[in-house]
Amino acid sequence: MKLGELIGPEAALAEDVAGISITGLSADSRDIQSGYLFAALPGVKADGTKFIGEAVAKGASAVVAPQGTEADDVGVPVIEVPEPRHTLSIAAARFFGAQPETSVAVTGTNGKTSVASFVRQLWSRRGLNAASVGTIGVIAPKSTTILNHTTPDPIELHRILAELAGEGVTHLAIEASSHGLQQHRLDGLKLKAGGFTNITRDHLDYHHNFEDYLAQKLRLFRELLQPGDTAVVDIGSEAAERVAAECIARGLNLISVGKRGKTLRLLEAVPDGFSQTLKVLYEGETYEVRLPLVGDFQASNAFVAAGLVMATGATFEEVLPMLAELEGAKGRLDLAGTTDDGAPIFIDYAHTPDALAKAIAALRPYVRHRLLVVFGCGGDRDRGKRPQMGAVATKLADQVYVTDDNPRSEEAADIRRAILSHAPGAIEIGDRTQAIDEAIAHLQAGDVLLVAGKGHETGQIVGNQIIPYSDHDAVAAALKAGEGHARG
Ligand SMILES: CC(=O)N[C@H]1[C@@H](OP(=O)(O)OP(=O)(O)OC[C@H]2O[C@@H](n3ccc(=O)[nH]c3=O)[C@H](O)[C@@H]2O)O[C@H](CO)[C@@H](O)[C@@H]1O[C@H](C)C(=O)N[C@@H](C)C(=O)N[C@H](CCC(=O)O)C(=O)O
Ligand SMILES: Nc1ncnc2c1ncn2[C@@H]1O[C@H](COP(=O)(O)OP(=O)(O)OP(=O)(O)O)[C@@H](O)[C@H]1O
Numbered sequence: 001m002k003l004g005e006l007i008g009p010e011a012a013l014a015e016d017v018a019g020i021s022i023t024g025l026s027a028d029s030r031d032i033q034s035g036y037l038f039a040a041l042p043g044v045k046a047d048g049t050k051f052i053g054e055a056v057a058k059g060a061s062a063v064v065a066p067q068g069t070e071a072d073d074v075g076v077p078v079i080e081v082p083e084p085r086h087t088l089s090i091a092a093a094r095f096f097g098a099q100p101e102t103s104v105a106v107t108g109t110n111g112k113t114s115v116a117s118f119v120r121q122l123w124s125r126r127g128l129n130a131a132s133v134g135t136i137g138v139i140a141p142k143s144t145t146i147l148n149h150t151t152p153d154p155i156e157l158h159r160i161l162a163e164l165a166g167e168g169v170t171h172l173a174i175e176a177s178s179h180g181l182q183q184h185r186l187d188g189l190k191l192k193a194g195g196f197t198n199i200t201r202d203h204l205d206y207h208h209n210f211e212d213y214l215a216q217k218l219r220l221f222r223e224l225l226q227p228g229d230t231a232v233v234d235i236g237s238e239a240a241e242r243v244a245a246e247c248i249a250r251g252l253n254l255i256s257v258g259k260r261g262k263t264l265r266l267l268e269a270v271p272d273g274f275s276q277t278l279k280v281l282y283e284g285e286t287y288e289v290r291l292p293l294v295g296d297f298q299a300s301n302a303f304v305a306a307g308l309v310m311a312t313g314a315t316f317e318e319v320l321p322m323l324a325e326l327e328g329a330k331g332r333l334d335l336a337g338t339t340d341d342g343a344p345i346f347i348d349y350a351h352t353p354d355a356l357a358k359a360i361a362a363l364r365p366y367v368r369h370r371l372l373v374v375f376g377c378g379g380d381r382d383r384g385k386r387p388q389m390g391a392v393a394t395k396l397a398d399q400v401y402v403t404d405d406n407p408r409s410e411e412a413a414d415i416r417r418a419i420l421s422h423a424p425g426a427i428e429i430g431d432r433t434q435a436i437d438e439a440i441a442h443l444q445a446g447d448v449l450l451v452a453g454k455g456h457e458t459g460q461i462v463g464n465q466i467i468p469y470s471d472h473d474a475v476a477a478a479l480k481a482g483e484g485h486a487r488g
């Protein structure tokens, strides 16, 4: 493609520059090949503008860089733009071309993977060729591909979207992480609707403060969605009220859901085994549906998903009965097994204070004796949430085991110490397999065990190593050793 086609009218290129042929895109000088456009991006660990010389030496035919970049004559055009990450995303969308005709994005501290999975399932039940992209990978009709990010970088993202469109996928549900929004990873995506689940504490290691964290999530509604598109907001907090108000001010069609929703008002959720019977008010009529999932938060997620499917061509009457067929996203309150005494063991992905509180609250109705919880916190992530999670677990559970999650480049013991500082009475067992063994060995009739923080993950990140590990395997092995019944 010609450079002018990729960064087009926005960059107001001279004719000769616009006519340069571009064979590929990269934001990493180490991946540059002859004829590539190099995007020089200032980052957290490094500054891409320092690698312009290397990129040109490797054959880059042009460079996109922030305004004011010091690039003496490097022999190829260095095009300065206000936000190179945005320019790269638009260029990637144009370079790879095809993307599914109907895409929705969901953002929020928790619930994104669940909502994206539910939207994909509901579209599929409508006979549509649907896929989802996010933390549990690319889930497409014929394949599942693991990703390294919840929201992929724009080049990887648009390569995936072109492949999906090429396979006939017409509907896409994607998770919009706050990092992804802040880094403009989704700016090239044509969206029809956006969902907002909630915003509580997470990622304050990256965003300067809560307001900045919220502002990044608001990009989805302030910039990426256009007037006339639809916003689905779970009105479960005052922050959500602010998001809803912004959506209305921006001319978005608002579908508000949840206990304080105006479009889909959740009137009642009554646990029924490991399901729940929901009563919902829609256009003045009361409806009932049995959701085969545990937890208030799953009802919230189901209605955000219903709103997104309604926003893309379904009627409420069509969608409601389909909620009864929903399956939870892997690692989100999975019933992983039961001991011989009938004590259930749930695996969940809760890794924030609010999520941990919601997961424990979801299981409380099933506890006749004690609720035990095994969890840790990720390294190189928000440190402030560690004592808060220790406090939440201690307040809401009856026995806490503090263990390792993904320490990454931090000392695991330091992470555990931060959690334990607010978890009096907790048992510290660094080795996660051992902690799960120990908790399961102590389960009695009437107990419930929650293993939280890693969910679907199939590895433990220690340093820059990913050690094969899964909570599901650890629970199954512990039950086998104790003669319990591990579910598949
Ligand atoms: C903090 C963060 O999000 N960083 C992401 C970001 O890196 P960065 O721009 O800061 O890159 P950097 O390492 O500082 O380097 C700056 C630039 O110099 C370039 N470079 C660097 C070295 C070199 O020799 N040559 C060169 O050109 C790099 O390619 C980069 O463009 O852009 C990179 C390329 O897209 C991402 O891989 C990287 O994700 C890191 C690994 C990461 O861990 N991100 C996590 C926190 C993340 O994104 N999580 C969210 C949310 C998760 C959730 O809540 O579920 C997600 O969406 O996954
Ligand atoms: N609507 C919700 N409100 C609060 N907690 C939730 C909600 N939905 C899920 N959770 C909790 O958060 C955990 C993560 O859920 P999910 O993976 O759907 O969120 P996410 O937004 O994709 O997370 P991440 O940002 O890590 O990708 C769940 O395992 C559950 O404990």
Ligand SMILES: N[C@H](CCC[C@H](N)C(=O)O)C(=O)O
Residues within 6 Å of the ligand: 351, 377, 378, 379, 381, 405, 406, 453, 454, 457
């Ligand atoms: N078990 C993971 C969960 C968070 C993963 C994702 N939300 C991120 O922040 O990268 C960890 O804390 O390391």
Ligand SMILES: [Mg+2]
Residues within 6 Å of the ligand: 112, 113, 134, 135, 136, 150, 175
């Ligand atoms: Mg996710």
